[in-house]
Amino acid sequence: MDKKMYSHPLSLRSMQINDSFWKREMELVRKEVIPYQWEALNDRVEGAAPSFAMRNFKVAAKKNQERRERGDAFKEPEYTFRGFETLPEDPEHLEDKFYGFVFQDSDFSKWIEAVGYSLTQHPDPELERIADGAIDIVCAAQQDDGYLDTYYIINGKNHIFTNLKDHHELYCMGHLIEGAVAYYEATGKDKLLKAAARFADYAAAHFGAEEGKCKGYPGHEIAEMALVRLYDVTGEARYLELSKFFIDERGKRPYYFDKEHPEEVKRGHEDDLRYAYNQAHMPVREQDEAVGHSVRAVYLYSGMADIARMTGDESLYAACEKLWDSITKEKMYITGGIGGTHIGEAFSFPYDLPNDTAYAETCASIGLVFFARRMLEICPDAKYADVMELALYNGILSGMALDGKSFFYVNPLEVLPEACHKDERKFHVKPVRQKWFGCACCPPNLARLISSIGAYAFTEKEDTLFVHLYMGSTLKKMVGEREVQVRVDSQMPWDGEVAVTVEAKGTEFVLAMRIPGWCEGAYTLEGAEQDEVSVKDGYLYVKKAWGESDTVKLHFAMPVRLVEADERVREDAGRVAVMRGPVVYCLEAVDNGENLHLLEVEPEAEARVSDGEICRNQVKVVLMEGYRVVDTAKKEGELYHVYKKKERKPVELRFVPYYTWANRGENEMEVWVRV
Numbered sequence: 239m240d241k242k243m244y245s246h247p248l249s250l251r252s253m254q255i256n257d258s259f260w261k262r263e264m265e266l267v268r269k270e271v272i273p274y275q276w277e278a279l280n281d282r283v284e285g286a287a288p289s290f291a292m293r294n295f296k297v298a299a300k301k302n303q304e305r306r307e308r309g310d311a312f313k314e315p316e317y318t319f320r321g322f323e324t325l326p327e328d329p330e331h332l333e334d335k336f337y338g339f340v341f342q343d344s345d346f347s348k349w350i351e352a353v354g355y356s357l358t359q360h361p362d363p364e365l366e367r368i369a370d371g372a373i374d375i376v377c378a379a380q381q382d383d384g385y386l387d388t389y390y391i392i393n394g395k396n397h398i399f400t401n402l403k404d405h406h407e408l409y410c411m412g413h414l415i416e417g418a419v420a421y422y423e424a425t426g427k428d429k430l431l432k433a434a435a436r437f438a439d440y441a442a443a444h445f446g447a448e449e450g451k452c453k454g455y456p457g458h459e460i461a462e463m464a465l466v467r468l469y470d471v472t473g474e475a476r477y478l479e480l481s482k483f484f485i486d487e488r489g490k491r492p493y494y495f496d497k498e499h500p501e502e503v504k505r506g507h508e509d510d511l512r513y514a515y516n517q518a519h520m521p522v523r524e525q526d527e528a529v530g531h532s533v534r535a536v537y538l539y540s541g542m543a544d545i546a547r548m549t550g551d552e553s554l555y556a557a558c559e560k561l562w563d564s565i566t567k568e569k570m571y572i573t574g575g576i577g578g579t580h581i582g583e584a585f586s587f588p589y590d591l592p593n594d595t596a597y598a599e600t601c602a603s604i605g606l607v608f609f610a611r612r613m614l615e616i617c618p619d620a621k622y623a624d625v626m627e628l629a630l631y632n633g634i635l636s637g638m639a640l641d642g643k644s645f646f647y648v649n650p651l652e653v654l655p656e657a658c659h660k661d662e663r664k665f666h667v668k669p670v671r672q673k674w675f676g677c678a679c680c681p682p683n684l685a686r687l688i689s690s691i692g693a694y695a696f697t698e699k700e701d702t703l704f705v706h707l708y709m710g711s712t713l714k715k716m717v718g719e720r721e722v723q724v725r726v727d728s729q730m731p732w733d734g735e736v737a738v739t740v741e742a743k744g745t746e747f748v749l750a751m752r753i754p755g756w757c758e759g760a761y762t763l764e765g766a767e768q769d770e771v772s773v774k775d776g777y778l779y780v781k782k783a784w785g786e787s788d789t790v791k792l793h794f795a796m797p798v799r800l801v802e803a804d805e806r807v808r809e810d811a812g813r814v815a816v817m818r819g820p821v822v823y824c825l826e827a828v829d830n831g832e833n834l835h836l837l838e839v840e841p842e843a844e845a846r847v848s849d850g851e852i853c854r855n856q857v858k859v860v861l862m863e864g865y866r867v868v869d870t871a872k873k874e875g876e877l878y879h880v881y882k883k884k885e886r887k888p889v890e891l892r893f894v895p896y897y898t899w900a901n902r903g904e905n906e907m908e909v910w911v912r913v
Contacts, residue, residue, distance in 0.1 A: 243699075244547050244615050244616055244699065245614070245615050245618065245697035245698055245699045245702070245704055246615060246697060246698065246699070247611070247615075247693040247694070247696070247697050247698075248692065248693065248696040248697060248698050248703075248713060248715070249423070250355060250358040250359070250423070250424070250690060250692055250693055251358050251423070251424070252713060252714040252715070253692045253696065253711055253712065253713045253714070254359065254711060254712050255359060255691065255692050255695075255709060255710070255711045256710045256711060256712065257709035257710035257711060257728065257730075258710060258729065259709070259730065259731065259732075260688075260691055260709045260710075261710070263635070263688050263691075264356070264359060264688055264689060264691065265360075266638075266641075266642040266688075267352065267356065267642065267684070267685045267688045267689055268356045268359075268360055268362075268689070269642075270641070270642035270643060271352075271638070271642050271681065271684070271685045272349070272352055272353060272356060272365070272685060272689075274642075274643065275349050275352075275681060275682055275685060276349065276368065276372075278345075278681075279291045279292050279345055279346060279349060279372075280292050280293075281293065283673065285673060286673045288337075288338075289338065289342065289345050290336075290337040290338040290342055291338070291342050291343060291345040291346045292346065292372065292375060293337065294336055294337065294338065294342055294343065294388040294389075294392065295343070295346065295375050295376050295378075295379045295388055296375055296379075297334050297335070297336070297388070297392055298379035298388040298391040298392050299375060299378035299379045300334065301334070301391065301392060302378065302379060302380075302381065302391070303378075334392075335392060335393070336388060336389050336392040336393055339406075340389050340404070340405050340406050341406035341409055341410055341458070342388070342389075343386075343387060343388055343389075343410040343413075343414070344406075344409065344410050344413040344414075344679075345682060346372065346376060346417070347410070347413035347414045347416065347417040347418075348413055348416075348417065348679075348682035348683060348685070348686055349372075349417075349682050349685070350369060350372065350373070350417040350418075350420070350421050350430065351413075351416050351417035351420040351421070351686040352420075352682060352685035352686040352689045353365060353366075353369045353420075353421065353424075354417070354420030354421035354422075354423065354424040354425070355420055355424065355686060355689035355690040356689045357424040357425060358423075358424045359689070359692075366425065369421065370427070373421070373427075373429055373430045374429075376430065376433070377429060377430065377433045379391060380433050380436065380437070381395070383440060384436035384437050384439055384440035385398065385437065385440050386411075386414065386433060386434075386436075386437045387407045387410050387411070389405070389407075390407070399444060399452060399454065400498065401498060401499075402454045402455065402456060402457050402494070402495070402498065403457035403495045403498055403499065403513075403516065404457055405457070406457070406458050408441065408455075408456035408457075408458075408461040408484075409456055409457075409458040409459070409460055409461065411434075411437050411438065411441060411461055411464070412456070412459075412460035412461035412462075412463075412464035412465070413460060413464070414430075414433075414434045414437060415434045415437075415438060415461075415464035415465065415467065415468050416460075416464050416467065416686075417430070417434075418430040418431040418433065418434035418435075419431065419434075419464075419467050419468060419470075419471050420686075420690070422471065423471070431471070434468065435468065435472060435474075438465065438468055438477055438480070439476075441461075441480065442476045442477070442479075442480045445480060445483060445484070446479075446480070446483055447483055447486075447487075453487055453490075453494055454487075454494045454498075455483075455484040455485075455487050455488045455494065455518070456484060457495070457516050457518075458516075458531075458534050458537075459517070459534050459537040459538040459541060460537045460541075461481070461484060461541075462481045462484050462485055462537070462538065462540075462541025462542070462544070462545070463481075463537065463540045463541040463544050463608070463612075465477045465478065465480050465481035465484075466478060466481050466541070466544040466545065466548060469481070469548075478545075478548060481541060481544070481545060482545050482549065484541075485522055485538075485541060485542055485545055485554070486521075486522075488517070488518050488521065488522050488538075489513075489517075489518045489519060489520045489521040489522060489524075489525075490521060493512060493513060493518065494518075495512075495513055495516070495518065496512075514529045514530045515530040515531055515534075515582055515584065516530060516531070516534060517529065517530050517531075517534060517535050517538050522538070522542055522554070522557055523553050523554060523556075523557045524557075525557060525560075525561060526557070526560040526561065526564065527561075527564045527588075528561050528564045528565045528569055528576075528585050529584070529585055530582065530584055530585065531582055531583050531584050532576045532577035532583060532584060532585050532597070532599065532602040532605075533577075533583065533599060533601045533602045533605050533679075535561075535585065535605075536565075536576070536602060536605030536606050536608065536609045537605050537608070539558060539561050539562075539609045540605065540608040540609045540612050542554055542557065542558050542561075543555070543558045543609065543612035543613055543615075543616060544612055546558060546616065547612070547615055547616050555616060558609075558613065559613075562609070562613060562622075564588075565585075565606070566621075566625055568588035568589055569585050569586070569588060569589075569591070570591075570606075570625070571591055571596060571598055571633065571651060572628075572632075572651075572801065572803070572815050572817075572822055572909065573598065573603075573628070573629075573632040573633040573636070573649065573651065573822050573896055573909070574603050574606065574625060574628040574629025574630070574632050574633040574634070575596060575598025575599075575602070575603055575629075575632075575633035575649050575651075576598065576602045576603065576606055576633075577596075577597040577598055577599050577602045578590050578591050578592060578596060578597065578598075579592075579595070579597060580595065580597045580648070580666040583597055583599055583602075584597075588806075589804060589806035589807050589808075591803075591807050591809060591810070592809050593650065593651040593652035593809055593810075593908070593909065593910060594650060594651075594652040594653065594654070594657065594664065594667070595650070595663060595664055595666075595667065596648070596649070596650045596651055596652075596667075597648055597666065598633060598648060598649040598650065598651075599647060599648060599649070599680065600633070600634060600636075600637030600645070600646060600647060600649060600680040600683065600684060601679050601680050601683045603629040603633035603634045603637075603649075604629075604634055604683050604684070604687050606625065606626075606629050607626050607629050607630060607634070607687065607694060610622045610623065610625050610626035610629075611626060611693075611694050611697075611706075614626075614697060614704070614706060615697060617775070618697075618704055618750060618775060618777055619775040619776060620752050620753060620754070620755060620775060620776020620777060621755070621775075621776065623706040623707065623752050623776075624754065624755040624756070624776075626694060626706065626707070627706075627707055627754070627820045628820055628822075630691075630694075630707070630820075631731055631820045631821055631822075631895075631897065632820075632821065632822045632896050632897055633649055634684065634687065635897035636649045636896055636897040636899065637649060637680055637684055638671075638681070638684050639671045639900075639901055640852065640853045640854075640855050640898060640901045641853065641901075643673070644670070644671035644672055644673055645671050645672060645673075645680055645681045645684070646668065646671050646672075646680070646900075647666075647668070647672070647680050648666050648667055648668065650667045650907075651824075651896075651908070651909040651910065652907065652908040652909065652910070653667060653669055653900075653906060653907045653908075654906055655669040655904050655905065655906065669900065669904045669905075670900055670903075670904050671900060691707075691709070692709075692711060694706065694707060695707035695708075695709050695711070696711075696713060698715055700717070700718075701717065701746075701747050701748055702747065702748040702749075702750055702779075703715050703724060703747065703748070703749055703750065704750045704752075704777070705726065705738065705749070705750065705751045705752060706752055707730075707752075708726065708728040708730045708736045708752075709726065709728055709730065710726055710727055710728050711725070711726045712724070712725050712726075713725075713726070715747075717742070717745050717746075717747045718745075720742075720743075720745050722740065722741065722742040722743075722745055722747065722784070723740070723741040723742075724738065724739070724740050724741075724749075725738070725739040725741075726738050727739070730819070730820070731819045731820050731821050732819070732857075732858045733796070734757065734761075734792075734793055734794035734795060734796040734819065735791075735792075735793055736751075736791070736792040736793075736794070737789055737790070737791045737792075738751065738789065738790045738791075738792075739787060739788070739789045739790075740784045740787075740788050740789075740790075741784075741786060741787050742783075742784035742785070742786075742788075743784075743785070743786055744783055744784070744785070745783065745784055746781070746782065746783040746784070747781075747784070748779055748780065748781045749779075749780045749781075749790065750777045750778070750779050750780075751777065751778045751780070751790075751792065752776060752777055752778075753773070753776050753777065753778060753794075754794055754819070754820065755776070756796075756799070756817065756819055756820060757794040757795050757796065758795070760794070760795035761792060761793060761794045761795065762792070762793045763778065763790070763791070763792055764790070764791040764792075765788065765789050765790040765791050766780045766782065766790055767782075770782045778792075794819075796818060796819045797818070798816065798817070798818045798845035798847065798860055798862075799816070799817045799818065800814040800815070800816060800839070800841055800913075801814060801815045801816075801817050802814055803815075803910075809910070810910050812912060812913060813910035813911055813912055813913065814839060814841065814910070814911060814913055815909050815910055815911070816839075816845075816860055816862070816893045816911070818847065818858065818860060821858075821895050821896070821897075822895070822896040822909060823860050823893035823894060823895060823896060823909075824893065824894065824895075824896045824899055824907055824908060824909045825837065825891060825892070825893060825906075825907065825908050825911060826894060826899055826902070826905055826906065826907050827905040827906035827907070828902050828903065828905045829892040829894065830889070830891060830892055831866075832906060833906075834906045834907070834908045834911075835908070835912075836866055836867045836868075837864055837865070837866055837867075837889070837891060837911060837912065838864055838865045838866075838867065838886065838911070838912045838913060839862055839863075839864045839891055839911045839912070839913060840862065840863040840864055840865065841913055843862060843863035845860055845861065845862045846860070846861040846862070847859070847860055847861075848861060850894065852894060852898045852901055852902065853898075853901045853902065855898065857894065857895050857898060858895075859892060859893060859894055860892075860893040861890055861891070861892055861893075862890070862891045862893065863888065863890065863891070864888075864889055864890070864891040864911075865886035865887060865888060865889060866886070866887045866889050867884045867885075867886055868884065868885040868886070868887055869882075869884055869885075870882070870884070870885050891911075896909060
């Protein structure tokens with residue numbers, strides 16, 4: 239692997255996103271989600287589950303100060319882990335102890351990361367002032383030795399790093415690093431970056447291959463890719479080495495988690511493959527099937543891709559390719575959702591993709607986008623960007639209401655509200671979005687991804703600009719000593735017209751533009767000569783000496799498509815999904831009446847695309863001829879009766895973008911429709 243061939247994300251400070259679609263989402267995050275999340279972090283959202291995140295940092299800072307004043311910083315209390323601290327009867331009088339999940343610190347870290355990204359696109363002195371104040375609180379909680387995890391600072395450090403499988407210290411460190419780097423890159427302020435680096439230094443002194451160091455690794459991954467990012471910013475090799483150590487050590491025998499939890503190892507099962515939930519059941523280079531908790535999995539795979547790219551590790555890259563194929567060819571929903579079962583929030587077996595009990599956590603699709611972008615950095619193949627685009631427009635955006643004020647944790651492909659309320663097997667599926675969650679990973683993950691969307695749309699290397707996602711924007715790129723200007727005009731996802739204007743004044747470089755898989759090779763190109771154009775792995779490469787203002791125009795065909803699943807996906811047999819461009823469509827009862835399972839689509843009829851509006855949002859809707867099945871043989875009071883061919887009444891079916899469902903009240907929804 240030649241590292242010179244790799245690309246990296248274009249700096250957010252070198253671009254402005256002005257896209258009609260994504261700018262609205264970014265403004266929604268800036269105006270609604272980030273302020274709302276700050277209120278949630280401070281437990282000021284009425285009716286929402288409390289976060290306790292900022293309160294825990296304040297309590298930890300207070301205890302730090304008290305210990306320093308007493309001079310007994312090393313006298314630590316004993317404690318018992320309870321996972322989630324039970325609230326007292328009177329929440330107005332909380333004690334000075336830790337409340338919430340052990341990973342509650344990460345709520346702040348994801349918020350500050352979103353803030354940093356948002357500030358690159360829209361400077362906001364008041365938001366920056368609030369962020370600086372929050373950073374002061376967090377840094378005041380840091381121990382003199384660099385350790386920074388409020389659960390142990392408050393309860394006592396005598397048990398730090400003794401339960402890596404469950405206690406999320408390294409997960410919290412990873413998110414702290416991600417947030418600190420984002421804020422530093424946006425503002426140039428390094429207070430939080432220094433705090434994160436000190437925590438990473440503490441971890442690097444504790445973990446490693448050297449004799450006497452701990453041979454553990456995170457139970458919940460993210461530190462792996464975060465440490466690579468810290469290395470990118472600081473140039474300190476120990477962060478890259480620590481990330482590589484965590485990846486190399488994972489899954490080795492004897493299992494490190496057995497050492498931590500010997501009571502969990504049942505006699506006679508010592509040699510079983512265990513810890514698949516944590517992707518620690520075997521060394522990562524031997525793994526070829528995506529298993530376990532889906533968010534943890536794609537976070538790990540993202541870190542693996544980072545290390546493969548940074549070190550040129552071919553075996554690690556080969557494992558990433560196998561795991562990518564396992565996800566996208568056997569275990570991914572048509573919406574880009576992953577995680578087929580709520581048991582363990584996990585991947586199920588290949589082709590097991592139930593629609594009404596799907597988990598498809600918002601965070602999992604976000605992690606899949608992380609993985610896709612990192613694979614693109616290694617190898618610019620459109621198959622990665624196609625999945626990235628699919629997840630963004632469908633399985634991720636569905637996680638947030640159109641007004642930015644409520645969220646889905648779970649993103650099913652079929653919903654009957656009565657079942658959500660009465661069937662315990664489907665209690666995890668919500669028919670309407672929630673204001674907040676006690677385990678609030680999804681809303682802040684949405685905020686940080688949408689605020690940094692430009693870093694997924696464009697990557698670069700010295701002589702090439704890659705356009706992976708088409709969104710209206712203005713970009714600056716250095717080619718040698720010269721700065722070139724690029725403007726992208728796009729009406730995605732509703733229209734296939736794209737224009738890229740380059741102002742380069744005689745500078746030669748390559749513009750690489752993705753050919754979306756959904757256009758099935760039906761596109762036209764204007765503005766480039768035949769000898770200036772080549773195609774490889776789904777990308778159009780235009781290499782030329784650009785003028786003062788040259789425009790390349792692309793038109794991608796965007797017909798309505800009826801898509802079938804592999805016949806091994808039993809739940810979708812005899813059904814189709816409706817897609818147009820990158821957007822997956824669905825039926826809702828509010829448009830089509832109740833009992834959606836009795837509707838059939840006529841596959842031979844021509845689909846009509848029209849302008850529509852959902853909650854003051856302009857969208858394209860798809861209208862198709864179909865039928866409602868009527869059972870004329872059924873008699874009142876009979877549960878079963880002799881079969882008789884059903885009557886079919888013609889109806890017009892109205893399909894709306896999947897990401898918009900459940901914005902007009904509680905009602906039925908389904909993606910896969912009978913033919």
